[in-house]
Amino acid sequence: MKPLVFKHCFAVMLALGITSAPVVAQQAQEPAPMQQGSGAEYSDSQLEKFVNASQKVAVVSEEYTPKLQATADEQERREVYREADEKMVKIVQDEGMTVEEFNGISQALQHDQQLMERVQDLAQ
Numbered sequence: 459m460k461p462l463v464f465k466h467c468f469a470v471m472l473a474l475g476i477t478s479a480p481v482v483a484q485q486a487q488e489p490a491p492m493q494q495g496s497g498a499e500y501s502d503s504q505l506e507k508f509v510n511a512s513q514k515v516a517v518v519s520e521e522y523t524p525k526l527q528a529t530a531d532e533q534e535r536r537e538v539y540r541e542a543d544e545k546m547v548k549i550v551q552d553e554g555m556t557v558e559e560f561n562g563i564s565q566a567l568q569h570d571q572q573l574m575e576r577v578q579d580l581a582q
Contacts, residue, residue, distance in 0.1 A: 508555065508577065512581075518545045518549065521542075522538060
């Protein structure tokens with residue numbers, strides 16, 4: 459099964475300073491406390507792709523979160539979630555990244571303050 463992008467939206471939105479994080483992403487996983495790290499394993503080019511993809515993924519997340527919240531039927535919720543995730547995967551791939559790369563940076567942001575700062579600088 460391929461890794462899902464949707465569950466990483468909270469870390470992405472946190473990194474980019476987007477305040478309205480989706481409830482679904484918050485339920486998936488709360489971020490771990492920040493620690494100092496190097497973030498050196500990621501090039502500026504990789505992080506720029508991540509920032510571009512993240513901004514577009516955040517828009518999709520904000521679009522689909524109300525739909526997920528309004529859906530009571532579990533099967534319908536799965537379909538809405540799958541549709542949102544497919545859009546996000548396409549966005550990530552269109553930016554020249556794999557889902558694994560995107561999710562790896564997203565996870566690293568939760569633990570690496572210096573990496574978070576680099577991403578925030580690139581986002582501005």
